[in-house]
Amino acid sequence: MLKIENLSTSYKTIDGDVHVLKDINFEIKDNEIFGIAGESGCGKTTLLNTLYDIVDYPLVIDQGRVVLEGEKDGKKYSFESGKIRDTWWNNIAYVPQAAQSVLNPIVRLKTQFLDSIPKDQKKNEKPEETLARVADYLKELNLSPDVLESFPFQLSGGMRQRAIIALATFMSPGVVLADEPTTALDVVVQKGILMMLMRLQKQLKNTMIIVSHDMGVHYQITDRMAIMYSGSIAELGKTEDIFNDPIHPYTKMLVDALPRVGEDVQRVGIAGRPPALKNPPPGCRFAPRCPHATDRCRSEVPKFREIRPGRFAACHLLEEEVKTNG
Template identity: 50%
Template sequence: METLISGKNLKAYYVLDLWGSKKVVKAVDNVSLDILPNEIYGIAGESGCGKSTLLKALLALLDPPLRLMDGELLYNIEGRPTNVTLLKSETIRKLRWSFISYIPQGSMHVLNPVKRVRDTFIEILSSHVKKQTKEFLDLAVQHLKDLGLPERVLNMFPHQLSGGMRQRVTIALATVLKPRVIFADEPTTALDVVAQRAVMQLIRKIQNDLKNTVVLVTHDMGVHAQITTRMAIMYAGKIVEEGPTLEIFKNPLHPYTRYLIQSLPAIGDKKLRSGIPGSPPSLVAPPPGCRFHPRCPHASQRCREEEPLLKEIKPGHKVACFLMEG
């Protein structure tokens, strides 16, 4: 099967100069992954594990202090793998909204507070499509209707919309040019459960209608179970497990993945839930060997000294853990 986006040995670090002392935060450290057509690919893990930074690296959104220190990023554009790290910023800009689009954590980051929603639509459309303003508005109205959103929101300012409606408008903006890949970074953050459900249903509807690919970042394992088809588990800047979502939930191979799944509440189960022991490591000075070993009840001396590689244990199911080597 063809690959839409391929990251090879990506190292995306934050290089900070703090009062004359340089600190390097290894937020994404030697990560490789392939994103396929017509799938919802999830990236899960605790806060601070590097999920959002990996998304920025895949989007080529590398604003200082974030830097791509090493690795290769390939986009399959019209059947031809293109190394995005070698493209000029203007070429990358043209790919955004049409080949790839981005739904950030907060909808207010996208919506200009002093502009009506229609002006933001026109701004995005006019940068990629040569049409008249009326045609842009007709396109925006039809797109909103297709997504079940009222036409009146075009004449509203962002502050006049609820949080859930703002996020749905943001999703409409990100999908108006029918991109091949949509990156969504914690799209349900700060929303109530009803709004969360509406946003997730909208993302699923768009993916079904366009038959495109969605890359979804969220720490909520329940959301992954409901919507993603394949997922990666991140810990301390690395992918420790990757595979079909159903397979990971049925048979988690990495101890960290098991802890994440065990933390989910179950209907009718009144047992106390136990959290993951210990705390995540510093990404400035991560521990040697397996980065999870200080918190892992199964850690051996080998885990403390050697770093496990991400290996395929079953078809499509990979894990970085010495326990799986027998």
């Protein structure tokens, strides 16, 4: 499980701080595929990097923390921001954006696999024995072990992506993070990668966190999802509820803008642009684009809270519903 507690981050620049994540509070449970969606620049990658503890200057945690908790081989573990990197690969793994280009082009995949496995996990076996285990694992994932002898440039983009996912999941980490895992791949290959992630999650019964700007990806594979807007979470809930009955005005407009199969009505996008993160407006950051915004929305930041059981949103307009539901 990952707990995100009061998290705020910023990038320190010579022109001042760019406040990217603001007061983020939520939990990602065990045994689920959790999606993070939102427009370009809203902070999805920054959130994922912070979850994975890639918090290097100019990115700074101003407030709050991330806690990774779980149990492996009968032992409980708990790591928080600053320490999560001590358990990379073992209990948490990351498939970065443009993952296909993170492989070293001039090193065979088998060497890259061996280098990524923590020392304590291979101290009792020879490299050939570790590689035999890797080969068996690749076969389980319907990947030919021959890829181990290949250089990355000899593989297609889809094959490289599958190899990276195999690499990230080999140690059975409790949490796997994937940033835009299907971007830059053709539709057929995308489908194969999504199926692979779903099958792996079922097999490992772990937590998978998928960042994608593509709502179709979330619809197909995530159990719950968060909709980010300008560095905050606007709405969070079960994916089917988000699509069928969105409650935050931003989510409503986002879902309304999605094309539907068999429909020839032209869908309209959301007018306007998200605010600059360096100097965001006071109050709700969506207020300048929200057709329902009131004076209060323009001056007071709405709290992110549970509106209905399991359904969270940050919007003053939903306050009546909170009062009614107690």
